[in-house]
Amino acid sequence: MLTLIVTVIGGLVIGLLGKAVAPGDRDHIPLWLTVVCGIVGMFVGSLVYWALFGHDNGSFDGHKATMNNATNGVDWLRHLWQVAVAAVAVMAAAALTGRSKRV
Template structure:
């Protein structure tokens, strides 16, 4: 349980910062806690979108069935790309909702 929380916070921070970097416009005045929240949303929603579009029909591997958070052998780069895209969208939405403008 503790490991899941740590991985979620670290992964959310990384995905959120990358999503903030690729989002169009200048989001430098965005608070870090909201960036982390956008990254966590990107992690989970991006994984679900990837699973729904591409991962649900993957064959079993390594003795277990493919699931939404582990759909391939090794590192799933396409799933991470979807996470970053969803995090970038979340950053844009959060900026609009909170009224954050360009610096």
């Protein structure tokens, strides 16, 4: 149950950040879709970061590096990748749902 709560809250935060950095007017998609885009951003962004930078990190803090914990401390670069992927997901959601602002 805690994993579900953390996933939804993390999806909300990453989704809102992704919506904020997405170019153009993307405020017309509903909150639930923003959370879904954030969850997609969290998962896919972590996978991309892991594939590019994290998979060859050695052991630290007594455990091997994993997709969700690849450095000592906070994985700031992983979070940036998550927000970038969420921004792309928000743009795709706005385009697919036809909810982008039309002039």
